[in-house]
Amino acid sequence: MLSASRLRDFHPARVAAMDRLIARIRAEALASDGGVWVLPNVRFAFFSILLSITFGVNLDKNSIIRADEKKVLQVRQEQLDTVILLINRRRSILKNPNLELNVTTFSYIDSLLNLKVDGCGSIPTDPELVTLCSELISGETDTTSTSIEWAMASIIDNPDIQDKLYKDIVSVVGDRSVDDPDLEKMLYLQAFVKELLRKHPSTYFSLIHAAVEAVKLGGYDVPPNVNLEMFLPTIAEDERLWLKPLEFNLKRFISVGETMDITRSTGIRMILFRAEWRICPGLAIGMTHISLMVARMV
Ligand code: HEM
Known part of the structure; x- marks a missing residue:
């Protein structure tokens, strides 16, 4: 089906898609003083060829x-x-x-x-409320669940850590269940959560950002409006920032004196929640939920 000889059969689809691509790029260039947005146009061209290959029909963009x-x-x-x-x-x-x-x-x-936002004449409509609520729910669900998944994997990988976590937890609560106020007394658990988030940020790439104007970042020229993503593990694995960064080692937060600096007040060490005015609004809830869930599961 995907052999070189079959390639010929899809020739008409390729020609149609390429013609459409060029026409679209020309139109876009004319409308925007020579500028074109390559990715969506190219993606669409490949997509329509694949639709022809898969279903054998010719679909125009509108359909x-x-x-x-x-x-x-x-x-x-x-x-x-x-x-x-x-x-x-x-x-x-x-x-x-x-x-x-x-x-x-x-x-x-x-x-x-009843929220009144400056510049908006009215309170949020029901569809706007739905979007805001959904943003909050999806902001938490996958991020914290991924951290718990990493937590369990790290514990399985390091049974001695599980042992020490258990002792830390039981020394504070005895036979009863862990509750929010107990967490601040569990210093080993706190070090575990810090090391967990350092070593395994729940999103490996930062969420997409774009510079509104041309900037220089790390020696690179970043033009306005291009997507900018950061690969967070490179920060966690940077030997200039962390001692033996590849080791999952809680001592760095207990006795070695390394700091987490999650809000980036002194420098970039851990920016999984991002920083400054774009920092995740759920940071405190997220840290509490992760700590509590690990404690309950251990
Ligand atoms: C390990 C847990 C979490 C991580 C790593 C995390 C990370 C992030 C990141 C990187 C952003 C994007 C910030 C930016 O604009 O660059 C974000 C946004 C957001 N997070 Fe979290 N988050 C976590 C937990 C939570 C929790 C528990 C909640 C809510 C209870 C939450 C709610 C949100 C919301 C509503 C936004 C959008 C904020 C905006 O657009 O202004 N997150 N989070």
Whole structure:
């Protein structure tokens, strides 16, 4: 099917896709003073050739986009239907606090319902509330789960660490379950979480950023609006920053005196939560959830 001889069969699809690509690039260049955005155009050209190879039909750009859009809109509608139900449930509870048992006295959505943002005439619409709530939920779910996965792998890899963690935890809580206030007394657990996040940042690449204007970064010229990603393990493995960085070694935070500096106040050592005004707003919750879950699981 993918042999060189079969290549000829897809010649018409290739020609059509390339013609469309060139026409589109020309149109884009004309409209933007010679500038073109290569990646989406090239990606689309390859995508349409592959559709022909796979399904044997010729699809124009409009029909492909329509199919994509339909699916995206359908998923969005499902998200709206599900989350708006929860938002309305909370609205009812706020009106009548006795409506349900076991409700919290405050929630994220409470702070958004009547939010007035400078420059916006109105409070957020329901679809905007859904987007903000979904951002919070997806901000936590994968990041902290990935850290727990790494935590378990690190414990399996280092049974002596598991032993010391257990002793640290039991020395504080005895037979009862660990609770939030206990965490600050568990110094070995704290060192474990720091080393975990240093050695295994939950996202290996920083989330995409772009410079709004041309800058020089690490000796490189970064033009405006290009995607900029940082590979975080290179910071964790930098011998100029850490002693024996490849070792999973809690002592660096217990007796050696290395510092974590997660908010980047003194330099770049650990920026898995990013830094300064773009720092993750869930940093404190994330650290607490990871520590608590490790303690409960150990
Ligand atoms: C190990 C845990 C976590 C890591 C490594 C992490 C990392 C990050 C990073 C790198 C960003 C992007 C910052 C930027 O713009 O460059 C971010 C954004 C965000 N995080 Fe976290 N996060 C974690 C846990 C959480 C938790 C627990 C929550 C919520 C309870 C949360 C909520 C958010 C939200 C809402 C944003 C978007 C903020 C914005 O766009 O202004 N994160 N996080």
